Amino acid sequence: MSKFKKKTGSGSQQLSTASLPDIVFMLLFFFMVTTVMRETELFVINKLPGATEIKKLEKKSLVSYIYVGAPRPAFQTTYGTEPKIQLNDQFAKVSDIKEYISQERDARDESEVPLMTTSLKVDEKTKMGIVTEIKQELRQCNALKINYSARKTVKD
Numbered sequence: 001m002s003k004f005k006k007k008t009g010s011g012s013q014q015l016s017t018a019s020l021p022d023i024v025f026m027l028l029f030f031f032m033v034t035t036v037m038r039e040t041e042l043f044v045i046n047k048l049p050g051a052t053e054i055k056k057l058e059k060k061s062l063v064s065y066i067y068v069g070a071p072r073p074a075f076q077t078t079y080g081t082e083p084k085i086q087l088n089d090q091f092a093k094v095s096d097i098k099e100y101i102s103q104e105r106d107a108r109d110e111s112e113v114p115l116m117t118t119s120l121k122v123d124e125k126t127k128m129g130i131v132t133e134i135k136q137e138l139r140q141c142n143a144l145k146i147n148y149s150a151r152k153t154v155k156d
Helices: 020-034 094-107 128-140
Strands: 063-069 084-087 090-092 117-122 146-148
Touching: 063 094, 063 128, 084 094, 090 094, 094 128, 117 128
Parallel strands: 063 117, 117 146
Antiparallel strands: 063 084, 084 090
16 A cells, blocks of 8 residues: 555646736737827828928928828829829829918918918928929918928938
8 A cells, every 4th residue: 555646637727817807908908099090091102302400390280281292102103104293192282282281271270370370291202393383372372381201311
């Protein structure tokens, strides 16, 4: 006879899953709070030119964006390959800029209107002619604060 007996059928310990829903909801809440949703969907190719001297905008909520570039491949059958202007989520003509700026001004408080900036996000392969036309139209509707968006390049 033996003094020691083998333990049989004990198996491994079960993990407690009582706190699992709390962890899942904490992660879900974290990602919902930290995720930034894109305001507009780009219909144009927009690779910004490089620059060495860059200054960040202070109040991004007072910035109106005008995107300029060739249409994405999905839109090239309809709109061609020439550079197009995108205001919010639609293609536009140069003559539509005046109405766009007035809508942006109407959406703001009267005290914020002088602080508004128009940012041009122009593809690096776009010719300067369309940019000049946009600037002339902005000058006519008295939107004189213009910003050119660029990506930062490293000096050699």
